[in-house]
Amino acid sequence: MAIADQTLHELVSLERGEVDRSIYSDPDIYEQEMKEIFGRSWLFLCHETQIPKRGDFVEAPMGRDNVLVVRQRDGSIKALLNTCAHRGNAVCRADEGNAKNFMCTYHGWTYDIAGNLVGVPGQKELYHDELDMSAHGLRGVAQLDTYKGFVFATSDPSAPPLAEFLGRTGRAGLDMIACQGDMEVIPGVQKFVIPCNWKFAVDNLFDWYHPQITHLSAMSLDMFANQAMPESKRVDIDGVATQEGAQLRLPGGPAGGDNVDELVFVDIFGHALAGPTRDTYVGVTGSDSWRDSEQAREALGPVARRAAGHTNIFPTLWINPAGGQISLRVPRGPFETEIWWYSFVPREAPPEHRALVLAMANHVFGPAGLLEQEDGENWNQSTMTTTGLASRRIPHVLKMNLGRGKVVNDVDSMDPPYIECGINEHGQLWTYAAWAQWMSGCSWDELRERTIPPAVL
Numbered sequence: 001m002a003i004a005d006q007t008l009h010e011l012v013s014l015e016r017g018e019v020d021r022s023i024y025s026d027p028d029i030y031e032q033e034m035k036e037i038f039g040r041s042w043l044f045l046c047h048e049t050q051i052p053k054r055g056d057f058v059e060a061p062m063g064r065d066n067v068l069v070v071r072q073r074d075g076s077i078k079a080l081l082n083t084c085a086h087r088g089n090a091v092c093r094a095d096e097g098n099a100k101n102f103m104c105t106y107h108g109w110t111y112d113i114a115g116n117l118v119g120v121p122g123q124k125e126l127y128h129d130e131l132d133m134s135a136h137g138l139r140g141v142a143q144l145d146t147y148k149g150f151v152f153a154t155s156d157p158s159a160p161p162l163a164e165f166l167g168r169t170g171r172a173g174l175d176m177i178a179c180q181g182d183m184e185v186i187p188g189v190q191k192f193v194i195p196c197n198w199k200f201a202v203d204n205l206f207d208w209y210h211p212q213i214t215h216l217s218a219m220s221l222d223m224f225a226n227q228a229m230p231e232s233k234r235v236d237i238d239g240v241a242t243q244e245g246a247q248l249r250l251p252g253g254p255a256g257g258d259n260v261d262e263l264v265f266v267d268i269f270g271h272a273l274a275g276p277t278r279d280t281y282v283g284v285t286g287s288d289s290w291r292d293s294e295q296a297r298e299a300l301g302p303v304a305r306r307a308a309g310h311t312n313i314f315p316t317l318w319i320n321p322a323g324g325q326i327s328l329r330v331p332r333g334p335f336e337t338e339i340w341w342y343s344f345v346p347r348e349a350p351p352e353h354r355a356l357v358l359a360m361a362n363h364v365f366g367p368a369g370l371l372e373q374e375d376g377e378n379w380n381q382s383t384m385t386t387t388g389l390a391s392r393r394i395p396h397v398l399k400m401n402l403g404r405g406k407v408v409n410d411v412d413s414m415d416p417p418y419i420e421c422g423i424n425e426h427g428q429l430w431t432y433a434a435w436a437q438w439m440s441g442c443s444w445d446e447l448r449e450r451t452i453p454p455a456v457l
Ligand code: FES
Pocket: 084, 085, 086, 087, 088, 089, 104, 105, 106, 107, 108, 109
């Protein structure tokens, strides 16, 4: 049953800074998300460096569909629905690999890497050569495109071009990875499950209020202090030994204070970035010198070069430039989210830098990452309390610095619309306001218009 516009407006109030808990648990809302958000949005599939050779493939989720992203003979990339045209079985069960063709394990229909049906057992004897094999290939996605090596697809033929969809915030987020060198994905995507609603795993990336409490135990272990790390890890991004080394610094001052120490980008379609400036945050690799490179100057405006927080490309692509990582938060039901982490290094990176990125990828986020285990406990509890008969009636409160976020939006600038503010909850609130617009099922023109940031958040 579709949720009415009026109801959606009541579920998320930009004015009051309140969000109704049912958005995290209602099965009808989850169904509508699959259709209106994951059925229309451009979704990240992989990075080109994961499939360099002909026949290389990865499987990627698009809502409840799974697609095989396959490097073609001519070097192009196709995304094919991983479902056999005969009776629907998956034609590939591997997460990634190299294939000459895909043979369905049910009855043996076989497809080439372009998705053409090239083999049907019994085509002559059983189908009497009457089965039109050209009509039963694997189906492709509606649109596929890349931005600086990041491969995206959408199931909506009427979706705007990828570059427009990404907007200034989405492009800046991807540029913050792309500008760090000739980047490649370290083989192996970390995948694990957290029993929570996917939106908690998304909105937390804007939450700079929680680390001082949630991650107290991680910080008490000094896990980000250089001296806690092995000698071999004491390098910055250029491989130069440094006493500063790996560290995590958080926005200073009392949470929610008026001191300007956080930048927030809010863009059309719900993309956002929030977090400290580079003056207050160094990040886990200990250096952000790439921000001063020619490449970064060309790709990022002056404000974006100061931003050191996390970007979310709506709905589920989290970009963490300080750690050289990106993450997908993959919904698998209202109460289950798969977390996928991709780690990047410059091809030319010395072994020490590669080792540092791997060490941090294993120990910060991911299935063995201390921070994400601490976060996951919170997301799980917050999800479960949305189902209590009494507790689900209590709205979530996202009022920090509400009404104090003046949005600077110079459409002629490279910089996305942004706010300079103390720690705030604008990123979360803006994401939910955009979420409500997506959920209304309005047209792309209406969606674009309704997700232009207001003058003040
Ligand atoms: S379902 Fe694939 S061959 Fe029958």
